[in-house]
Amino acid sequence: MAAWVFEVAKGIGMFFLHPLFYIGWFYAVYLGYRRVKRERKDFHVRVQDGWFEFRTYLSKGILPGVLISLVVFAAGAYSSFSFPAAAFFATLLFSLFLHPAWLSPAFTAGTAFFLLYFLQIYRAEIPYLNRWLSFEPDGTLPTVSFLLALLLFAESYLLFKDAAYHTSPRIIRSPRGLNVGVHESRRLWMVPLVLVLPGGNLHLPLDFWPLLPFPNEDFSLLLIPYWIGFSRQIRTDLPAAAVSATAKRVLILGLIVSALAIPGFWHPLWSAAAAAAAVIGRLFIPLIQRMQDQNRPFYFSRSERGVKILDIIPGSPAERMGLKIGELVTKVNGTPVNDDTGFYGALQKNMAYCRLEVVDHQGEVRLESGALYEGEHHELGILFVGKEKQWMDHAG
Incomplete structure (x- = not known):
């Protein structure tokens, strides 16, 4: 018991x-x-x-990190210190692009895999790095590809649960030179991972554990922070629908990689195939999305039918009234509106009360109303696409 307490305390210390x-x-x-x-x-x-991004970084990746660590520990998938070292260097390299999309585990763990694979196959010498990047024991590469599959599952989970939450609105110019709205999701999540390293003060708790081949009965634990990043500009759909589609593709990729990675514990070439599939597949996902966007109109563009809601400011009267991103405001205080000028003019007809006619995502019309307080008529909390010759966007 004392050995476990010491190893856990040491792992937590190494993490921080x-x-x-x-x-x-x-x-x-x-x-x-x-x-x-x-x-x-x-x-x-x-x-x-x-x-907001700082709070997301610290909190949202804890659950998937715990689940991945439990799977790795239960399976007995072990690694040398070379994997966390290689993943550290790969993460630093891709972070220099300042684009979170490159921090997908397909790229960071995939690069770590091929770096270790290169060292193992060719016994290469890399100045200053060979001290950290050893290629023993032989089970490291299968574990890396297995971890890569699990991290893709974690990425898919985080996309489903968090990436579409509070995306950021933006105004860009369409090819026709008109103002159109888009949403951007840029996330960085810290996923705490517990790795099993051969050699140490801990012993196997059960005779039939681990499930995967293990070099000896003694091991130690290493706790590391692993980054998962995501970035996407959403042009032709609602944020939730667009991010959900990406999450499903990442989930399918994770299933493919896991199917290739598991045989890698017995046949190493499968591990290389799994890592290659992860890198190539993750590169193709945004390409497919761009090709689909080219054939579809911008979702947040000006409409003659009304004012489309680009975003809602948290805590605003618009949020309290239950308005949603992508809905269409067709009337304000009984007056039809289709641009910012008409919206503000109709809103100021009644300085104490606001009544909106809204078309929801299913095309159904509903009425929303609420009280306004002094000075609040300019701060209803609706962001929408404004006219090209005025300041580019407005908070209604």
Whole structure:
């Protein structure tokens, strides 16, 4: 029992000493700073506070990290210290692009795999890195490909649960030179992983464990922070639907990679096939999305039927009235509206009360109403696409 307490305490200490844990703070704050700066430029108001990405980084990846660690521990999938070292270098490399999409585990863990594969096959010498990147024991590469599949499942889970939550609105120019709205999702999640390393003070708790081949009966545990990043600009659909489609594709890719990775514990070439499938597949997912977007109109463009809601400011009267992103406001206080000028003019007809006619995503019409307070008629909390010659966007 004392050995377990010591190993757990040592693992926690190593986790909080890991550079990526703290570098991720700055990366997440940078994402928040860039988002707030752009939103203020486009809308003269920020939608979420600048610490939103930082809170997401710290909290949202804990559950998938725990689940992955339990699977790895139960299976007895072991790794040398070379994998976390290679993953660290790969993550730092891709983080230099300042684009979270490159921090998908398909790229970071995939690069780590092929770096270790290169070292193992060719016994290559890399200055300053060979001290950290050994190629023993032989089970490291199958474990990396297995972990890669699990991390893709974690990425899919995080996309489903978080990536469509509070996406950031933006105004861009369409090919025709008109203002159109898009949404952007940029996320960085910290996923805590527990790795099993051969050699140490811990022993197998059961005779039939582990399920996978293990080199000896003694092992130690290593807790590391692993980054998962995501970035997508959503042009032709609602944020939730677009991100859900991406999450499903990542889930399918994870199933394919896992089907290739598991035989790799007995036939190493399957591990290489799994890593290659992960990298290639993850590169193709955004390409497929771009091809689909080319044949579809922008979802958030100006309409003659009314004012389409690009976003809702949290805590605003519009949120309290139950308005949703993508809905169409057709009448304000009984007056038909189809642009920002008409919207503001109709809103000011009644300084104490607001009544909206709204068309929802199913095309059904409903009425929403609420009280306004002094000074609030300019802060209803609706963001929409404004006219090209005026300030590009407005908060209704």
